Amino acid sequence: MVTMSHSPMHYPPLLTTTITTLLLFTTTLTPTTANQPPPTPTPWPHQFHSILMMNYSGTLEIIDLWYDWTNGRNFNIIQHQLGNVLYDLEWNNGTSFFYTLDSDRQCRSAQLEVGILRPNWLDGANYVGQRTVDGFLCYVWEKADFITYYEDVASRRPVHWVFYTGREAHVMTFEVGAALEDEKWQVPWYCFEETTPVATMADVNGSITHQGLVDFATRRIASI
Ligand SMILES: *[C@@H]1O[C@H](CO)[C@@H](O)[C@H](O)[C@H]1NC(C)=O
Ligand SMILES: *[C@@H]1O[C@H](CO)[C@@H](O)[C@H](O)[C@H]1NC(C)=O
Numbered sequence: 001m002v003t004m005s006h007s008p009m010h011y012p013p014l015l016t017t018t019i020t021t022l023l024l025f026t027t028t029l030t031p032t033t034a035n036q037p038p039p040t041p042t043p044w045p046h047q048f049h050s051i052l053m054m055n056y057s058g059t060l061e062i063i064d065l066w067y068d069w070t071n072g073r074n075f076n077i078i079q080h081q082l083g084n085v086l087y088d089l090e091w092n093n094g095t096s097f098f099y100t101l102d103s104d105r106q107c108r109s110a111q112l113e114v115g116i117l118r119p120n121w122l123d124g125a126n127y128v129g130q131r132t133v134d135g136f137l138c139y140v141w142e143k144a145d146f147i148t149y150y151e152d153v154a155s156r157r158p159v160h161w162v163f164y165t166g167r168e169a170h171v172m173t174f175e176v177g178a179a180l181e182d183e184k185w186q187v188p189w190y191c192f193e194e195t196t197p198v199a200t201m202a203d204v205n206g207s208i209t210h211q212g213l214v215d216f217a218t219r220r221i222a223s224i
């Protein structure tokens with residue numbers, strides 16, 4: 001009888017739970033967020049395969065991305081929606097080939113000033129907080145005004161990135177350690193014909209804009 005007026009049992013169970021939760025939040029979250037440095041992006045694995053859904057103002061592509069730092073090469077196999085497939089093979093020495101494997105036999109090569117992205121290319125990115133994107137709670141960073149990069153808080157895998165041009169990548173799969181077999185990196189013979197145009201950096205940029213290749217910004221970031 002006496003204890004009734006002082007007992008927490010007076011509160012409805014839900015309210016008690018809410019208060020407990022709030023207390024937990026206050027005690028566990030406040031000190032850690034205040035004292036810890038901002039999260040840093042997880043470096044890219046030295047080899048991975050990813051399927052990306054790209055959207056550039058409503059123009060859609062699927063990219064098979066084979067990142068292979070171990071062998072100094074990077075491959076974007078770009079399926080345009082109901083269109084052709086474009087192969088963008090980049091070597092770490094700056095040589096890149098863009099080609100089709102259909103009867104058109106198109107090939108263009110380029111000598112760029114920088115190689116492929118380094119695994120730590122996101123170092124120094126500016127942390128801007130947490131956001132939910134594609135249904136995943138993510139850490140978000142911005143790098144050099146070129147890219148906004150979203151990484152899943154729970155798994156620390158990339159979920160999404162957006163280039164400064166507005167081109168968006170949605171990461172559909174992320175297979176760490178997956179590597180494409182050597183013979184698939186073979187450039188077709190017509191890339192070595194004397195008539196094959198060798199593009200300048202500006203040309204490549206232009207063709208990227210027109211053909212919808214991977215955003216040129218990534219290569220500029222690589223040189224930062
Ligand atoms: C692609 O992006 C545009 C905005 O640029 C948006 O309206 C559209 O819904 C997006 N499409 C898909 C399939 O995400
Ligand atoms: C870069 O490496 C590739 C693959 O080994 C080779 O085909 C190309 O000729 C090299 N480019 C230069 C400029 O050495």
Ligand SMILES: *[C@@H]1O[C@H](CO)[C@@H](O)[C@H](O)[C@H]1NC(C)=O
Pocket residue numbers: 201202205206209216220
């Ligand atoms: C690539 O082209 C875009 C649009 O035409 C331009 O704004 C950008 O400065 C170019 N980048 C390079 C490296 O030439």
